[in-house]
Amino acid sequence: xxxxTGPQRPPDKDRPAIAAQPRPATGSRAVDGRASAATxxxxxxxxxxxxxxxxxxxxxxxxxxxxxxxxxFEGLTxxxxxxxxxxAKQTIYRWWKSxxxxxxxxxxxxxxxxxxxxxxxxxxxxxxxxxxxxFAAFLxxxxxxxxxxxxxxxxxxxxxxxxxxxxxxxxxxxxxxxxHTRACLGPGAGAGSISDTDPGTDESGTDEAAxxxxxxxxxxxxxxxxxxxxxxxxxxxxxxxxxxSS
Numbered sequence: 001x002x003x004x005t006g007p008q009r010p011p012d013k014d015r016p017a018i019a020a021q022p023r024p025a026t027g028s029r030a031v032d033g034r035a036s037a038a039t040x041x042x043x044x045x046x047x048x049x050x051x052x053x054x055x056x057x058x059x060x061x062x063x064x065x066x067x068x069x070x071x072x073f074e075g076l077t078x079x080x081x082x083x084x085x086x087x088a089k090q091t092i093y094r095w096w097k098s099x100x101x102x103x104x105x106x107x108x109x110x111x112x113x114x115x116x117x118x119x120x121x122x123x124x125x126x127x128x129x130x131x132x133x134x135f136a137a138f139l140x141x142x143x144x145x146x147x148x149x150x151x152x153x154x155x156x157x158x159x160x161x162x163x164x165x166x167x168x169x170x171x172x173x174x175x176x177x178x179x180h181t182r183a184c185l186g187p188g189a190g191a192g193s194i195s196d197t198d199p200g201t202d203e204s205g206t207d208e209a210a211x212x213x214x215x216x217x218x219x220x221x222x223x224x225x226x227x228x229x230x231x232x233x234x235x236x237x238x239x240x241x242x243x244x245s246s
Contacts, residue, residue, distance in 0.1 A: 056085070056087050056091055057095060059085035059086060059087060060081060060082075060085045060087060060091075060092055060095075060096075060102060061102065061105060061106050061109075062085070063081045063084035063085040064076065064081050064099065064102045064103055064106060065106050065143045065144075065147065066084065066143075067080055067081060067084055068103065068143070068146060068147060068150060069143055069146060072150070073150040073153065073154060076099050076103075077099065078092055078093075078098075078099060081099065081102065100151065100154065100158075100160075100161050100164070101164075103147045103150065103151060104151065104164055104165070104168075104169070106143075106144060106147055107144055107147045107148055107151065107169065108168070108169055110142070110143070110144035110147075111138070111144060111148075111169070111173070114134070114138045114142055114144055114145075115134065115135060115138055115173065116134075117130075117131050117134075117180055118130040118131060118134070121183070122180045122183050122184050123183055123184065123186070124184055124186070125184055125244050125245070127180070127184050128180075128181060128184040128216075128244065129240050129244065131177075131180070132216050132217070132220075132236060132239075132240060133233065133236050135217065135220060136220050136231040136233075136235075136236045137231070139220055139221070139224050139231060140220075140224055140230060140231030141231075145224075149224060149225060151165055152165070152221075152225065153225070174213075177213055177217075178207065178209045178210050178213055179209075181209040181210075181212055181213045182207075182208075182209035185208065185209060185212070212243060215243050216239060216240065216243060219239055220236075220239075223235070
């Protein structure tokens with residue numbers, strides 16, 4: 001479970017895309033890969049009220065994660081989260097508009113660590129293989145992966161959720177992953193049937209790294225969301241072997 005301590009979030013002006021530390025919707029931050037909350041502005045980190053507010057935020061984030069696993073997205077309610085966290089509904093509404101916003105904060109916070117690349121400067125196929133395995137573990141087994149699955153499902157019916165996911169998480173994640181995949185391919189490197197006449201594009205001008213990334217990640221989403229099958233290591237290795245040279 002999360003703790004209330006950890007490094008301060010860098011100022012927004014210094015924040016790159018999700019590669020380092022994505023900014024959550026409500027000013028929380030990530031510690032040890034799970035949700036941890038920043039002290040609310042103006043409360044004072046050394047005051048008793050500040051500590052109580054921080055503890056309450058942590059309790060809400062953890063309760064939402066746990067209840068989602070237990071009851072699913074449709075069964076998750078603000079009332080249930082409040083009861084599990086031991087706080088009043090009004091306390092929750094001070095920081096979040098809806099259960100979607102709570103889950104989104106948990107997703108962004110946990111992904112900052114769980115979806116970090118094994119190397120900050122990936123440089124070869126081994127780094128890409130390791131990341132795809134990490135992504136599969138995140139999507140298939142971790143609570144934050146279940147949060148992502150729930151939000152992706154809800155986004156098909158709710159425009160606000162779709163916009164939130166894309167503009168503040170998925171687009172940044174994809175941009176970072178394409179950049180790192182390009183670094184893993186290296187100059188003149190190709191993959192599978194993709195043309196290697198240019199290190200960055202295929203013959204039609206499409207980004208080779210983007211094509212490869214889609215070819216690797218799309219089956220993971222399909223297997224998890226559509227087939228409801230486990231993303232085991234053997235499946236991931238077979239997928240990687242199809243698209244990456246040894």
